[in-house]
Amino acid sequence: MVDHPDDVEWSRLFHGSGPACDTPRHLSALLGDDATTFVDGYSHLWSTTLRREGRAWPSTAPTALLVAELLDDSLLGADDPTLPDAMLAYLHAIGVAADLGDHAAVTRARVEHHAAELRAWTSDYLAADRDGRARMWQDGTGLGELVLDQAALACFDLVPTLLRRVLPHLASERPRRRACAAAAIGSLARHPSASAQRPALLEQLTSAARATESPHDLATMLIAVGDLGGDTRPWLTAPNAGVRGCAALAPGLSGDATADRVLLDLARSPRAFVDSFGDMAPPLQLQSRPHQDLLVRTPPQGRRR
Known part of the structure; x- marks a missing residue:
């Protein structure tokens, strides 16, 4: 599991639009005062780093870790105090994506069994153009879906760290922030480690x-x-x-x-x-x-x- 965003090899990950090298730049824009890059960054977070219905891409777990870092940055929400609330809402979505129920052990065994194949599939995917990537989801191997299971498992493994980062916000002076923190806790604390x-x-x-x-x-x-x-x-x-x-x-x-x-x-x-x-x-x-x-x-x- 990655412990810090600086340790992430973003070039080896992908999101909904392809290689995830652009994600750190987009999220850094949330701390700035440029309106255009801010809007692009916020849109990227919600529309590109999460799949439909809040499921995970390979870049989702390290993105969540970066969001947790942003959440405690004094520059976040300097002009808009609701922005940290949105980051907590994102971490709630990560808890939903990470809720593997009783299937975590089975998923981990399958991922580990096919680890070499998944690395090769991901490398080919990152090197392909848009049409090539589209074809790979239908290549008949099932490896793409297993890569997505691997992404969900990465979120699952990150949950204890995210829960620790969210808990202090339940004591916020801002009522809405307390509510958003409660929502995040409600999804993250379903993890077995929080029993x-x-x-x-x-x-x-x-x-x-x-x-x-x-x-x-x-x-x-x-x-x-x-x-x-x-x-x-x-x-x-x-x-x-x-x-x-x-x-x-x-x-x-x-x-x-x-x-x-x-x-x-x-x-x-x-x-x-x-x-x-x-x-x-x-x-x-x-x-x-x-x-x-x-x-x-x-x-x-x-x-x-």
Whole structure:
């Protein structure tokens, strides 16, 4: 596992547009004051370094490490204090991409068994032009998909480091930053290495939720609490429909009559859920599966257990 962004051989990695040599430059632009390069860098982060539905490219794990470095840089957000929130949202997406469930060991064995072939495939891919790269995804070897599994595994291995970097932001003076940190913790702390930490993390998250005034931030925190196995039942009767809905999403409440009734009510009127957050988009966890299906799937079927 790479311990510092300076140790990364970016020329041997690729993202959605090809070789990843440009990623450090794009992310460095997030610390500058040039509007054009800033926009390009922000777009690169979200649209190029992550695959569809938040999955990983080979460059995703070292990019996440670089984002963690930026998160603690005093220049980040000097003119826009919401920028660190966006970096925390990105690290939440990394937690989702790294959530291999019970498949990490099997994936690692397959990757290690084909290590030499994967290096050769990647070298050929980096040397190919755009058309050649497109053809390689359909070469019939399955090595491209295994390279992507290797990328997810790299994110998995990086999670403990990212979790350590995110935790201090749960104590931020900025409410929205606390909520974004909670979302990141909710995905990153699903990692097996965090099992011993989870009770203490849940206590912190639940305490932060109780102290939160914004329905949007509260809903974000409740999804994180539920994802880590915490008890969100006290919020099932909250006056805000969005808060109730996000509390009801907790996997541990599958089969709970009150939670299922909340989700059924939202399924009948999904607009009420969206409108409950005013002019803000729903919590960031709902931008990725399985939570995004709340707005389109009739509960309680399809709950993640």
